[in-house]
Amino acid sequence: MSALPQSIALGQAEMKLIVSRHPRARRFVLRLDERGEAVELVLPRWGSLREAGRFLEQHRGWLEQRLRDLPPRVAFADGAEIPLLGTPHRIRHRPAARGRGSAWIEGGEIHVAGEAAHLPRRLKDFLRDYARRELAARAHGLAERIGRKVAGIRLSDGKSRWGSCSAKGDLAFSWRLILAPEEVLHYVVAHEVAHLAEMNHGPRFWKLVELLAPGHAGGRAWLRRNRARLLRFG
Numbered sequence: 001m002s003a004l005p006q007s008i009a010l011g012q013a014e015m016k017l018i019v020s021r022h023p024r025a026r027r028f029v030l031r032l033d034e035r036g037e038a039v040e041l042v043l044p045r046w047g048s049l050r051e052a053g054r055f056l057e058q059h060r061g062w063l064e065q066r067l068r069d070l071p072p073r074v075a076f077a078d079g080a081e082i083p084l085l086g087t088p089h090r091i092r093h094r095p096a097a098r099g100r101g102s103a104w105i106e107g108g109e110i111h112v113a114g115e116a117a118h119l120p121r122r123l124k125d126f127l128r129d130y131a132r133r134e135l136a137a138r139a140h141g142l143a144e145r146i147g148r149k150v151a152g153i154r155l156s157d158g159k160s161r162w163g164s165c166s167a168k169g170d171l172a173f174s175w176r177l178i179l180a181p182e183e184v185l186h187y188v189v190a191h192e193v194a195h196l197a198e199m200n201h202g203p204r205f206w207k208l209v210e211l212l213a214p215g216h217a218g219g220r221a222w223l224r225r226n227r228a229r230l231l232r233f234g
Contacts, residue, residue: 004049008039008056010064015039019052028055032066034159034228036073039063071229076120082233084110084130086181093119102126124234128155131178138189139171142212148196159231162223163188165195176230180222187219 008017016038028051029042043052074080078093090109094100097113103126104111110126112119136153143150151169157176164172171192177185190213198205209216 004041004053004056008060008063010039010060010067013067015067017041017056019043021045021047028052030056030059030063032063032070034070035231036067036070071232073232074234076123076234078112078116078119082110083179083181084127085134085178085185091119091123120234127178128175131155131173131175134178134185135171135173135189138186139193142190142193143196145212146193146197146208148193150193150196163192165192165199167199169196176233179230179233180226183213183215184219184222187213187216188223189213190216 004017004019006017008015013036015036018038018040020040021043023045025042025044025047027044028047029040031040031042033040041052041056043049074082076082076091078091080091081088082091083089084105087108089105092109092111093116094111094113095115097111100111100113102113102122110123112122112126114122132153132155135155136150139150139153149169150171151166152171154170154172155175156172158174162174162177166172173188173192177188187209190209193212194205194208198208213219
């Protein structure tokens with residue numbers, strides 16, 4: 001085998017196959033992206049492509065089961081239901097609506113104007129804007145409580161981290177936190193704000209997190225349990 005395929009069929013899904021070689025890997029490693037969009041195959045330095053192909057085929061059933069175990073994907077489409085700060089909201093397409101902007105909340109629903117083809121992008125833009133306002137207000141408020149300042153706030157759609165804090169005081173958050181319950185979002189903001197004072201995870205850091213978000217352990221546990229669910233929206 002001179003090369004591995006660029007995709008792999010798992011049940012009814014065609015998944016992108018990402019192949020990499022890691023010099024310190026001691027064995028073949030197979031991972032399913034939590035969004036259900038790609039399969040990653042890591043080869044050790046000594047591993048051949050032929051062996052990698054066999055390894056992939058041997059574990060096809062495992063991958064298919066992992067894919068079935070993922071929470072259902074929820075598309076940004078008319079009639080779908082998504083949580084906003086943990087509260088369910090129905091998406092309503094309003095193609096003829098005028099004067100309300102591209103998207104707005106009304107009666108427990110998120111209304112999206114314009115052509116149907118633009119609905120997913122407009123809804124995502126709306127959620128990102130909503131998240132930015134919510135995260136910024138909380139971050140600046142919590143930072144003031146501990147005598148610190150937030151240098152800037154950036155949104156991301158990263159799969160590995162819900163938030164981060166740079167040495168310069170810049171905070172970054174996943175916009176998907178707006179889909180989590182309010183106390184979960186608040187915990188992540190408190191976690192990153194605490195890093196403005198303690199750039200570590202020592203006892204003083206966790207004491208500060210508890211001060212800013214009492215009972216934060218529940219938020220941490222919720223994120224561990226629902227990580228894949230949040231990544232499957234959109």
